[in-house]
Amino acid sequence: MHILKRLLGYTGSYWKSLVVTGILLLLHAGLSLLPPLVQREIVDQVIIARDLSRLGALITILVAVHILSRLANAGDLYIRHALGERFIFELRVRIYDHVQRLSLSFFERTSTGELMSRVTNDVNALEQFVTHGVALTTVALLRLLGASAVLLLLDWRLALVVLIPLPIMAVGLRYFNRRVRPVYRRVRDRLGDINARLQDSLAGIRVIQAFGQEEAEAAHFRDTSERYYRERVDGVRAWATFFPALHFVGTLGGVLALGFGARMVVEGRLSLGTLVAFLSYVISFYDPLQRLTEVDNVFQQAIASGERIFEMLDEAPEIQDAPGAVALDEIEGDVLFDDVHFRYGEGDEVLHDVKFRIAPGEVVALVGPSGAGKTSIANLVCRFYDPIHGRILVDGRDLRGVQIRSLRKQVAVVLQDTFLFNTTVRENLRYGKPDASDEEMVAAAKAAYAHEFIKQLPQGYDTEIGERGVKLSGGQKQRLSLARAILADPRILILDEATSSVDAEAEYLIQQALEEVMKGRTSLVIAHRLSTIRNADKIIALEEGRILEVGDHKELLARDGLKARSTSGSWNWRRVGGC
Numbered sequence: 001m002h003i004l005k006r007l008l009g010y011t012g013s014y015w016k017s018l019v020v021t022g023i024l025l026l027l028h029a030g031l032s033l034l035p036p037l038v039q040r041e042i043v044d045q046v047i048i049a050r051d052l053s054r055l056g057a058l059i060t061i062l063v064a065v066h067i068l069s070r071l072a073n074a075g076d077l078y079i080r081h082a083l084g085e086r087f088i089f090e091l092r093v094r095i096y097d098h099v100q101r102l103s104l105s106f107f108e109r110t111s112t113g114e115l116m117s118r119v120t121n122d123v124n125a126l127e128q129f130v131t132h133g134v135a136l137t138t139v140a141l142l143r144l145l146g147a148s149a150v151l152l153l154l155d156w157r158l159a160l161v162v163l164i165p166l167p168i169m170a171v172g173l174r175y176f177n178r179r180v181r182p183v184y185r186r187v188r189d190r191l192g193d194i195n196a197r198l199q200d201s202l203a204g205i206r207v208i209q210a211f212g213q214e215e216a217e218a219a220h221f222r223d224t225s226e227r228y229y230r231e232r233v234d235g236v237r238a239w240a241t242f243f244p245a246l247h248f249v250g251t252l253g254g255v256l257a258l259g260f261g262a263r264m265v266v267e268g269r270l271s272l273g274t275l276v277a278f279l280s281y282v283i284s285f286y287d288p289l290q291r292l293t294e295v296d297n298v299f300q301q302a303i304a305s306g307e308r309i310f311e312m313l314d315e316a317p318e319i320q321d322a323p324g325a326v327a328l329d330e331i332e333g334d335v336l337f338d339d340v341h342f343r344y345g346e347g348d349e350v351l352h353d354v355k356f357r358i359a360p361g362e363v364v365a366l367v368g369p370s371g372a373g374k375t376s377i378a379n380l381v382c383r384f385y386d387p388i389h390g391r392i393l394v395d396g397r398d399l400r401g402v403q404i405r406s407l408r409k410q411v412a413v414v415l416q417d418t419f420l421f422n423t424t425v426r427e428n429l430r431y432g433k434p435d436a437s438d439e440e441m442v443a444a445a446k447a448a449y450a451h452e453f454i455k456q457l458p459q460g461y462d463t464e465i466g467e468r469g470v471k472l473s474g475g476q477k478q479r480l481s482l483a484r485a486i487l488a489d490p491r492i493l494i495l496d497e498a499t500s501s502v503d504a505e506a507e508y509l510i511q512q513a514l515e516e517v518m519k520g521r522t523s524l525v526i527a528h529r530l531s532t533i534r535n536a537d538k539i540i541a542l543e544e545g546r547i548l549e550v551g552d553h554k555e556l557l558a559r560d561g562l563k564a565r566s567t568s569g570s571w572n573w574r575r576v577g578g579c
Helices: 002-009 012-032 035-048 055-101 104-109 112-154 156-162 166-203 205-210 214-266 272-313 374-381 404-409 425-429 438-447 451-455 474-488 504-517 553-558
Strands: 335-343 349-358 363-367 389-394 411-414 492-496 522-526 538-543 546-551 562-564 571-573
Touching: 002 112, 002 272, 012 055, 012 112, 035 055, 035 272, 055 112, 055 272, 112 156, 112 166, 112 272, 156 214, 156 272, 166 214, 166 272, 205 214, 214 272, 335 374, 349 374, 349 546, 363 374, 374 492, 374 522, 404 411, 411 474, 425 438, 425 474, 438 451, 438 474, 538 553, 546 553
Parallel strands: 363 522, 363 538, 411 492, 492 522
Antiparallel strands: 335 349, 335 389, 538 546, 562 571
16 A cells, blocks of 8 residues: 555546546536436336327437537546556656666676666556556546445335345455565566566677677577466466456346346336336446456556665665755865775675876876776765775865765766767767867867768768767777766866777877877876876876886886886886795
């Protein structure tokens, strides 16, 4: 019930539409109770009495009732479905907005396919609850109450007979709910597994084909789909067994009422018209009951989907603005790591007692083997995570007391794993600065040596580059990513293996551009190529999350802290006296 209350709480802003549809539902339910009473008059006052004088008026009334009932039903359907679509639209947008604000740690433990399933499939399941579940429940309850009142008025003895199957139906419904709710939850979970498997397969299709694993992936997908199929069949088996049995129990009430009523008509204790009307109301009594049981099935699916959605909405960002956080409107770019320790989640520490300072406009390179902690330092500067001990300051302000959005407007990142959106070159370049002029955009592209190849694309800057920039080479994607960062005009620039995907010629050109771009900006460079860090003001050598040495290129070479190991321009480093 808690989940249903939360779902209904989201409909509060639509109270005007709910009032209108409620009035239409009442009108429709009330009008649906009138036809049997008119039919009783036709049987008793026209057919039995063989008097046709009232037939025309009664038929006219009956037609008018049906017309008004259909009009009320049509108005209700339109308003209710429009309200449902609006509800789903706003809920989906709310979920998306919430997900965008969650910390990176959430995405590290939740697959993309699972998130897609919750935003699409689970939200769609709630649409059935909003547009059909609540309204059908309301109509069914109104019809049930109205039919019960009329049955008691027509003949209370037959009404008691009709009520005999109700306890059996109530017990059966309670058992069904307890049986089917976990099934529907597993169904939603298995559907999330399918989406996760599909998303991984499509994203990694080149790897799959390169290693010839098409058949293996098809087998994995079949296994995942079969688990979903089995859960679905389990749910189908539950309701396919339960509902026919429940409907059979319900028909027993009508059969008993017919048997007792026929005897009473023959004995003269009940008119034929009253029996005909009574049997019509028996249908009006049991039909809502059966609909309530079917609607309950919709409710159970909605609860299963609602649980998954609210689990996500209840997920609080681990990294968020502190009360009273200040904005970083203008900064010099002074960055200080003060005794920083850090770990991912509950894992081991990946940074230990890290202390260093980057002066405004200084270029600092981080070097070390994979896993040394270089990217973790970059993540902390962006405040994707917080240290478990120590402080990180920008212009003397602890990042925990700074508004996150204002910080990230001052920082631009160019990653080794370049991500581009499935849209045009123009929109990708302007992503960090949507209001940039064409002149600014072209200047940034030229600075990254991307302008020439962009001009050669079919539609130039308006060329669609495909998902993750699939239509471009690795070097072209890297240069676009660099141009995007240049256009954002950050005070702090982070380059994480930014030239790793380009050839020697392109790397040389980009290096020339970077020297101009990094002037006056605080720059943090992570690289394995010696050419990338040769001109850095300071090089910080890391190993296993600790700082081993600090100095410029010449100083470290003089101390044998860095040494060339091949003609390819790659490098190695070690501590003096180390192995």
